[in-house]
Amino acid sequence: xxxxxxxxxxxxxxxxxxxxxxxxxxxxxxxxxxxxxxxxxxxxxxxxxxxxxxxxxxxxxxxxxxxxxxxxxxxxxxxxxxxxxxxxxxxxxxxxxxxxxxxxxxxxxxxxxxxxxxxxxxxxxxxxxxxxxxxxxxxxxxxxxxxxxxxxxxxxxxxxxxxxxxxxxxxxxxxxxxxxxxxxxxxxxxxxxxxxxxxxxxxxxxxxxxxxxxxxxxxxxxxxxxxxxxxxxxxxxxxxxxxxxxxxxxxxxxxxxxxxxxxxxxxxxxxxxxxxxxxxxxxxxxxxxxxxxxxxxxxxxxxxxxxxxxxxxxxxxxxxxxxxxxxxxxxxxxxxxxxxxxxxxxxxxxxxxxxxxxxxxxxxxxxxxxxxxxxxxxxxxxxxxxxxxxxxxxxxxxxxxxxxxxxxxxxxxxxxxxxxxxxxxxxxxxxxxxxxxxxxxxxxxxxxxxxxxxxxxxxxxxxxxxxxxxxxxxxxxxxxxxxxxxxxxxxxxxxxxxxxxxxxxxxxxxxxxxxxxxxxxxxx
Amino acid sequence: xxxxxxxxxxxxxxxxxxxxxxxxxxxxxxxxxxxxxxxxxxxxxxxxxxxxxxxxxxxxxxxxxxxxxxxxxxxxxxxxxxxxxxxxxxxxxxxxxxxxxxxxxxxxxxxxxxxxxxxxxxxxxxxxxxxxxxxxxxxxxxxxxxxxxxxxxxxxxxxxxxxxxxxxxxxxxxxxxxxxxxxxxxxxxxxxxxxxxxxxxxxxxxxxxxxxxxxxxxxxxxxxxxxxxxxxxxxxxxxxxxxxxxxxxxxxxxxxxxxxxxxxxxxxxxxxxxxxxxxxxxxxxx
Numbered sequence: 079x080x081x082x083x084x085x086x087x088x089x090x091x092x093x094x095x096x097x098x099x100x101x102x103x104x105x106x107x108x109x110x111x112x113x114x115x116x117x118x119x120x121x122x123x124x125x126x127x128x129x130x131x132x133x134x135x136x137x138x139x140x141x142x143x144x145x146x147x148x149x150x151x152x153x154x155x156x157x158x159x160x161x162x163x164x165x166x167x168x169x170x171x172x173x174x175x176x177x178x179x180x181x182x183x184x185x186x187x188x189x190x191x192x193x194x195x196x197x198x199x200x201x202x203x204x205x206x207x208x209x210x211x212x213x214x215x216x217x218x219x220x221x222x223x224x225x226x227x228x229x230x231x232x233x234x235x236x237x238x239x240x241x242x243x244x245x246x247x248x249x250x251x252x253x254x255x256x257x258x259x260x261x262x263x264x265x266x267x268x269x270x271x272x273x274x275x276x277x278x279x280x281x282x283x284x285x286x287x288x289x290x291x292x293x294x295x296x297x298x299x300x301x302x303x304x305x306x307x308x309x310x311x312x313x314x315x316x317x318x319x320x321x322x323x324x325x326x327x328x329x330x331x332x333x334x335x336x337x338x339x340x341x342x343x344x345x346x347x348x349x350x351x352x353x354x355x356x357x358x359x360x361x362x363x364x365x366x367x368x369x370x371x372x373x374x375x376x377x378x379x380x381x382x383x384x385x386x387x388x389x390x391x392x393x394x395x396x397x398x399x400x401x402x403x404x405x406x407x408x409x410x411x412x413x414x415x416x417x418x419x420x421x422x423x424x425x426x427x428x429x430x431x432x433x434x435x436x437x438x439x440x441x442x443x444x445x446x447x448x449x450x451x452x453x454x455x456x457x458x459x460x461x462x463x464x465x466x467x468x469x470x471x472x473x474x475x476x477x478x479x480x481x482x483x484x485x486x487x488x489x490x491x492x493x494x495x496x497x498x499x500x501x502x503x504x505x506x507x508x509x510x511x512x513x514x515x516x517x518x519x520x521x522x523x524x525x526x527x528x529x530x531x532x533x534x535x536x537x538x539x540x541x542x543x544x545x546x547x548x549x550x551x552x553x554x555x556x557x558x559x560x561x562x563x564x565x566x567x568x569x570x571x572x573x574x575x576x577x578x579x580x581x582x583x584x585x586x587x588x589x590x591x592x593x594x595x596x597x598x599x600x601x602x
Numbered sequence: 603x604x605x606x607x608x609x610x611x612x613x614x615x616x617x618x619x620x621x622x623x624x625x626x627x628x629x630x631x632x633x634x635x636x637x638x639x640x641x642x643x644x645x646x647x648x649x650x651x652x653x654x655x656x657x658x659x660x661x662x663x664x665x666x667x668x669x670x671x672x673x674x675x676x677x678x679x680x681x682x683x684x685x686x687x688x689x690x691x692x693x694x695x696x697x698x699x700x701x702x703x704x705x706x707x708x709x710x711x712x713x714x715x716x717x718x719x720x721x722x723x724x725x726x727x728x729x730x731x732x733x734x735x736x737x738x739x740x741x742x743x744x745x746x747x748x749x750x751x752x753x754x755x756x757x758x759x760x761x762x763x764x765x766x767x768x769x770x771x772x773x774x775x776x777x778x779x780x781x782x783x784x785x786x787x788x789x790x791x792x793x794x795x796x797x798x799x800x801x802x803x804x805x806x807x808x809x810x811x812x813x814x815x816x817x818x819x820x821x822x823x824x825x826x827x828x829x830x831x832x833x834x835x836x837x838x839x840x841x842x843x844x845x846x847x848x849x850x851x852x853x854x855x856x857x858x859x860x861x862x863x864x865x866x867x868x869x870x871x872x873x874x875x876x877x878x879x880x881x882x883x884x885x886x887x888x
Binding site: 093098100101102103104181182183185186187188189191192195196199200202203231233234235237238239241242245248251252253255256257259260261286287288289290291293294295298300301304305306307308309311312313314315316317319320323324327596 | 609610612613614615616617618619620622623624626627630631633634637638661677680681682684685688689691692693695696697698699700702703706707710711712715716726727732736737738739740741816817818820821822823824825827828
C-alpha cells in the first residue's frame with residue numbers, strides 16, 4: 079500500500095518496521111501513535127480507578143494499604159490528564175488538522191516526532207516511581223506543598239517527568255499553531271476553518287501560555303526541597319498558598335485545554351448527523367475565545383477555602399459564573415443545529431448527544447461550586463469528584479470516543495461494527511451515570527474525597543458507584559475489541575464515509591493515503 | 603498571507619528526536635538520582651547532557667543543510683518564525699511564574715504574615731513584624747543585606763542595552779551585505795554578553811561573600827537568585843547562540859534577504875534583554 083504512494087524521490091528512503099515509528103515525520107503515523115498511546119494510558123489509568131473503586135466498595139480497609147490508595151488517586155489523575163486525554167486530542171489534531179486545512183503535513187514535522195516520543199519516556203519515568211522506595215507521589219495530582227515535599231525517592235522523578243510531559247505539550251502546541259496559521263490551503267480563511275481547527279488553535283494557545291507556569295511551580299517545589307529556597311514555607315516568608323495560586327493559574331486553563339477540542343469535535347459531528355450546517359458558527363468561535371480568556375481569571379475558585387480577602391472571593395466567583403454565558407451559547411447552538419434536522423443516530427452521534435446532555439450536568443454542578451459560600455460546604459467532597467468526572471469522562475472522553483468512531487473509517491478504510499459501537503455506547507452511558515451520579519449525593523452528604531475508608535452512612539451509594547465503575551471500565555474493552563476488528567478489516571469505507579459529513583478530510587480516499595494534499599486544494 | 607504553495611518541504615525520517623528523548627530523559631534521571639544522593643547520577647546526567655548536545659548539533663546541521671540546499675520555501679520560513687515566536691512566548695510565561703511569586707510575596711503574603719493586620723499576624727506567626735526585603739519570620743536576627751541596584755546591576759543594564767544596539771547594527775550590516783561590520787559588531791555583542799555573565803557571577807560572589815545573601819535567605823533570597831539565576835542561564839544560552847551564529851557568519855552563511863537563524867537568535871537576545879529590564883525594575887530598584 080505504501081509503495082504506491084511513494085510519488086517523490088525522497089519518499090523512497092523511508093524506514094520500515096519498528097524503526098519507521100521511531101523516526102517518522104508523517105502526521106498520520108504520529109497521530110496514530112498518539113492515539114494508541116492515549117488508549118494504553120486510558121486503560122492503565124482506568125485500572126488505577128478500579129483499584130480505588132474496589133477499595134471503596136465497602137467501608138473499612140479491605141484491599142490496599144491507605145498509602146497505596148493515595149498513590150492510586152494521584153497517579154490516576156496524572157495518567158488520565160497528561161497520558162490519556164491530552165495525547166488523544168493531540169493525536170486527533172495531528173491526524174485531522176492537516177487534512178482539514180488542506181496541508182501536506184504539520185508545519186514542523188521533525189519536532190512533531192519529538193513531541194510524541196517524549197511522552198512514553200516521560201510516562202516511563204512517572205510510572206516507575208510506583209516501584210521506588212517510599213512509593214509514588216501520594217499527595218494528589220495538584221502536588222500541594224508541604225504534603226508533596228514528603229514524597230520519598232520518587233519526588234524528583236515526578237517533578238522531572240512532568241517537566242518532560244510539559245515540554246512535549248508545548249512543542250505539540252507550537253506545531254499546531256504554526257500549522258493552522260501558516261499551512262491552510264488557498265481560500266481557507268480563518269472564518270472558514272472547521273470548528274475543530276478553531277478550538278484547537280485556542281487550546282494550543284492556552285497550552286503554550288500555561289504549561290511553562292506549571293513548570294515554574296514545580297521547579298519551585300524542587301528548589302524548596304533540595305536547595306533551601308522558601309517559596310512555600312512561611313518560616314522563610316513564603317506561603318504554601320502561593321503554590322496553589324501558581325498551580326491553578328495553570329490548572330484552570332488546563333481544564334479548558336481538556337474540553338475545548340471536545341467542543342470542536344461535537345460541533346463537527348452534530349451537523350454531520352443532523353444534516354444541517356452548524357448553527358451560529360461565528361458565535362461558536364467567539365464563545366470559545368471568550369471561554370479561553372475567562373479561564374485565565376478564575377483560578378482561585380479552586381481555593382475558596384484557603385482564606386482569601388472577600389474582594390478576591392467575589393471577583394473569582396462572578397468571573398467563574400460568567401463562563402456559563404459562552405458555554406450556554408455553545409449548548410444552545412448544538413441544540414439549534416439539531417432543531418428540525420434530518421437526524422440519524424450512528425455511534426458518533428450517540429456519543430455527541432450524550433456529551434451535550436451529560437457535559438451540561440457537569441457544567442451545572444460547576445456553577446454550584448462557583449458560588450463561594452456554597453463551595454465552603456462542597457469543597458474537597460465527592461461532589462467535586464462527581465462534577466469534574468461529568469465534564470471529563472462524559473465530556474472529554476465521550477467526545478474523544480465520538481471522534482474515534484467518526485473518523486475511524488477515514489483512518490482504517492473500514493467501517494467499524496455498528497452493533498458493537500452501539501453496545502459500547504449504551505453500556506458506557508448507563509454505567510457512567512451509575513458510577514458518577516451517586517457521587518453527587520455522597521458529596522452533598524459530606525463524604526470527603528481522597529480517602530480509602532468512610533463512615534458507614536455512605537456505604538450504599540459507594541457500593542452502587544463501584545458497581546457502575548466496574549461496569550464502565552469493562553465496557554471499554556468492547557471498544558478495544560471493536561478497534562482491533564476495524565483495523566483488521568470490515569466493510570469498505572467510502573471517501574465520504576458519512577452522508578452528511580462536510581470538510582476536506584472527506585475529499586481524500588479512505589483510508590487516507592500516507593501523503594495527502596502535497597499540492598494544496600483550493601477552497602472556495 | 604497564509605496561502606500554501608505546493609512543495610512544502612517535509613523531511614522524511616529523522617533520528618534526532620528519539621536521540622533527544624533518550625538524552626533528555628537520561629539527563630533528568632541523572633539529576634534526580636544525584637539529588638537523592640546517588641553519585642552515579644552525575645554520570646547519567648553527563649551522558650544525557652552529551653547526547654542532548656549531540657542531538658542539537660546534528661539536528662541544526664540537518665536544518666542548515668536543507669536550508670542551504672534550497673529546500674525551504676517562504677512558507678517553511680514562516681513556520682519556523684511562528685515556532686520561534688511561540689517558543690519565546692512560552693519562555694516569557696515561565697518567567698511570569700517567578701515574577702508572580704515575587705509580587706505575591708511582596709504585596710500579599712509578607713504583609714499578611716508580618717503585621718499589616720495585627721490580628722492575622724498574631725494567628726499566623728506570633729505577631730512577627732516583617733517588611734520587604736525579608737528572609738521571613740524564621741530567620742529574624744539573621745544578618746544579611748539585600749542587593750541594591752548600584753553599581754553592578756546598573757552597569758549590567760547598560761551592558762545589555764548596549765548589546766541590543768550592537769546586535770541591531772550587525773543585523774543592518776547583514777542586510778546591507780557589509781560582512782566586515784557584521785562580524786565586528788557580532789563579536790562586540792558577544793563580548794558584552796560575556797561581560798554581563800562575568801559581572802553577574804561577581805555579583806553572586808559579592809552576595810555570598812559580603813552580604814550574606816544566599817539562595818536560602820528566605821523569600822528574598824529565593825526570588826532574587828531564582829529570577830536572576832534563570833535569567834543568567836538564558837543569557838548564557840543566548841551568548842552561545844550568538845557565538846554559533848557569528849561563526850556561521852564568518853563561514854559565509856546567511857544571505858542579505860534570507861537569514862532566519864540569525865533573526866531567531868536576535869529575537870532571543872532581545873527577549874533576555876527585556877526580561878532583564880523587568881528584573882532591574884522589580885528585583886533591584888523597587
